[in-house]
Each structure stands twice: as C-alpha cells, then as structure tokens.
Amino acid sequence: MQNFVRIPRDLGHAIRLARREKNWTQADLATRSVVWQETISKVEAGRGGTKLDTILALLAALDLELLVRTRSKGTASDFDNIFD
Amino acid sequence: MQNFVRIPRDLGHAIRLARREKNWTQADLATRSVVWQETISKVEAGRGGTKLDTILALLAALDLELLVRTRSKGTASDFDNIFD
DNA sequence: TGCGCTTATGATCTTTAGATCATGAGCAGG
DNA sequence: CCTGCTCATGATCTAAAGATCATAAGCGCA
Numbered sequence: 001m002q003n004f005v006r007i008p009r010d011l012g013h014a015i016r017l018a019r020r021e022k023n024w025t026q027a028d029l030a031t032r033s034v035v036w037q038e039t040i041s042k043v044e045a046g047r048g049g050t051k052l053d054t055i056l057a058l059l060a061a062l063d064l065e066l067l068v069r070t071r072s073k074g075t076a077s078d079f080d081n082i083f084d
Numbered sequence: 085m086q087n088f089v090r091i092p093r094d095l096g097h098a099i100r101l102a103r104r105e106k107n108w109t110q111a112d113l114a115t116r117s118v119v120w121q122e123t124i125s126k127v128e129a130g131r132g133g134t135k136l137d138t139i140l141a142l143l144a145a146l147d148l149e150l151l152v153r154t155r156s157k158g159t160a161s162d163f164d165n166i167f168d
Numbered sequence: 169t170g171c172g173c174t175t176a177t178g179a180t181c182t183t184t185a186g187a188t189c190a191t192g193a194g195c196a197g198g
Numbered sequence: 199c200c201t202g203c204t205c206a207t208g209a210t211c212t213a214a215a216g217a218t219c220a221t222a223a224g225c226g227c228a
Contacts, residue, residue: 005150008136014152025204039186041206050136051185051215052092059152066089067151068098068143109174123216125176133215135185 001064009046011055016044018062033061085148093130095139100128102146117145 003014019029026044030037035057043050043058059066087098103113110128114121119141127134127142143150 002151002153005140005152006144007140011136011152018154026206027204036187037205038188038207042185045206048137049185052095052134052136052139053132054186055136056089056091060090063155064152065155067086067153068089068095068148069086069151070102071147071149110176111174120217121175122177122218126215129176135215138216 005066007046008043008048008050011050012044012046014064015040015058015062018064019044022062029058029061033057089150091130092127092132092134095134096128096130098148099124099142099146102148103128106146113142113145117141 001014001018003010005011005014019026024032026037026040029035029040033040035054039050039054040058043054056066085098085102087094089095089098103110108116110121110124113119113124117124119127119138123134123138124142127138140150
C-alpha cells in the first residue's frame with residue numbers, strides 16, 4: 001500500500017482501506033486510536049478540516065506511516081487502489 | 085528528500101528544509117501558500133496542533149508530496165537529513 | 169554599534185475541530 | 199419483516215487553530 005495525499009479525501013480513503021484490511025469497524029479503530037467513531041467517519045469521508053494529531057493517531061493505530069518527499073513526476077503505477 | 089512523519093515536529097522540519105532549499109523566507113512561503121508567517125513559524129517549530137489543510141497548503145507550495153503507506157521496518161538509511 | 173531582514177512570541181477575536189450524546193439510515197441474516 | 203451491527207449525521211459545548219496586529223529577539227553586515 002502506498003498512496004499519495006494531495007487532499008484530505010486521499011487520506012480518508014487510505015485510512016478506510018487499511019481499516020477494512022484489518023477487518024476493524026470504525027468503533028474498533030476508535031478504541032485503539034482514542035479518536036471518536038464519529039470523527040473517524042468524517043475523516044474517512046474526507047470531509048476535511050482534520051487536525052494533524054488526529055490523523056497521526058489513526059495512522060499509528062493502523063500501522064501506516066506518512067512520508068514527505070519532493071514531488072515526483074508520478075506515473076500511474078505509483079498509485080494503488082485509488083478506487084474502492 | 086524523503087522523511088518519515090511520526091510526530092508534527094517531523095513535518096515542520098521537512099517544511100523548513102524544503103523552504104530553505106528554495107531560499108524562501110517564511111514570509112515568501114506565506115504569500116505563496118496563503119498561510120500566515122506566524123503560523124508557519126509555529127508549524128516549523130513543530131508546535132503541533134496544526135490542521136491538515138494548513139499542512140497540505142504548505143507542502144503544495146513547496147512542491148512536496150505526502151504519502152501514506154504500510155509501516156516498513158525502517159532502516160537508518162531510510163532517513164535523510166534528520167538534523168539541520 | 170546600529171540598521172534591516174527574518175523569525176519568534178504574545179494578545180485578542182473568530183471560527184472550527186472534536187468530545188459527547190442521541191439517533192437515523194443502510195444492510196445482512198434469521 | 200424485525201433485529202442487530204456499522205456507519206453517518208445532527209446538536210451542543212469546550213478547547214484550540216488560525217487570522218491579525220504589534221513587537222521582540224537573533225543575526226549578518228555596512
């Protein structure tokens with residue numbers, strides 16, 4: 001799994017994917033990350049305006065990591081699972 | 085350039101590095117990203133509690149991109165320029 | 169040493185994220 | 199159908215981010 005994040009929606013999508021892969025409900029993730037189920041719902045829907053801390057908490061619980069790097073001329077193959 | 089982001093501080097650091105590489109002042113970045121200089125100062129200092137939208141605006145202005153991926157067993161060489 | 173540029177900090181105000189509770193909508197299985 | 203589980207939404211309240219202005223602190227250089 002490796003996805004670009006240009007807009008909040010991308011992040012929400014990656015989170016949902018990872019969560020489903022682990023067969024967790026939003027409530028499961030909520031207890032593991034100390035973030036409310038309602039908040040997770042919003043984040044996954046990409047409804048923006050989320051704090052970085054919240055995101056990092058979710059990613060950590062899901063065993064995901066974030067990277068920053070200089071923008072590459074991305075090729076299609078750099079993307080993975082953009083759609084459900 | 086490729087850095088992990090586990091805590092807000094990492095992000096601030098990456099941003100500062102990229103900004104310096106472009107020889108921009110915080111004020112320059114501010115005008116280009118529509119984020120206040122004061123806010124940039126806080127972000128770069130890693131004083132946490134930043135909104136994702138703010139971060140994404142800064143990264144975009146700096147030609148940086150964010151990636152999410154499943155956590156790897158990182159080696160030291162995965163890190164680059166941790167220190168100033 | 170004093171000016172000018174860059175960054176840090178501080179105060180106030182507005183907006184908004186997230187906590188919290190309640191509940192509604194979608195859907196699977198019995 | 200009805201029930202139960204999962205996710206979405208809505209209201210309210212509190213804490214905190216960001217806008218904005220002002221200013222201080224750090225530093226290189228004439």
